[in-house]
Amino acid sequence: MTKPVFEITKAATFDAAHHFPNEPEGSPYRRIHGHSFQVEVSIRSDRLDANGWVADLNALDAALKAAAGELDHGMLNEHAGLEVPSLEHLCLWFARRLTPAWPGLSRVVVSRPTIHERCALEL
Numbered sequence: 796m797t798k799p800v801f802e803i804t805k806a807a808t809f810d811a812a813h814h815f816p817n818e819p820e821g822s823p824y825r826r827i828h829g830h831s832f833q834v835e836v837s838i839r840s841d842r843l844d845a846n847g848w849v850a851d852l853n854a855l856d857a858a859l860k861a862a863a864g865e866l867d868h869g870m871l872n873e874h875a876g877l878e879v880p881s882l883e884h885l886c887l888w889f890a891r892r893l894t895p896a897w898p899g900l901s902r903v904v905v906s907r908p909t910i911h912e913r914c915a916l917e918l
């Protein structure tokens with residue numbers, strides 16, 4: 796049997812405004828508008844600690860909430876790396892923000908649940 800690999804996942808939500816400066820004049824995406832976002836991050840490991848955990852989900856929750864809190868109720872375009880604030884760039888932003896403290900980060904998913912859109916980044 797191959798070695799089992801575990802993956803734990805935590806999610807957080809935030810609301811933010813954005814606009815796409817490279818869209819043509821008249822595009823609705825060029826105008827400032829807002830969305831409700833969800834971000835999910837996953838950690839993979841083939842090892843469990845003494846608690847039987849890949850990692851403490853509560854600690855992951857705190858790190859994720861801190862990152863999402865930086866974006867919450869703000870303008871995404873004002874953040875370095877989000878000058879063009881697509882779901883794809885949001886995935887990269889969360890990955891860069893979390894990887895130093897969470898080297899086992901294996902996936903970032905950013906979605907807009909109310910309009911059924913999501914982007915996944917596999918690491």
Ligand SMILES: Nc1nc2c(c(=O)[nH]1)N=C([C@H](O)[C@H](O)COP(=O)(O)OP(=O)(O)OP(=O)(O)O)CN2
Nearest residue numbers: 813815823824828830880881882883884910912914
């Ligand atoms: N690959 C991507 N495509 C688009 C992204 C993105 O991040 N990655 N983002 C957008 C805009 O943010 C747009 O505001 C998303 O809203 P939309 O899909 O248009 O859905 P709405 O409900 O706001 O509009 P409807 O016209 O009612 O569908 C676009 N594309």
Ligand SMILES: [Zn+2]
Nearest residue numbers: 813824828830
């Ligand atoms: Zn949008």
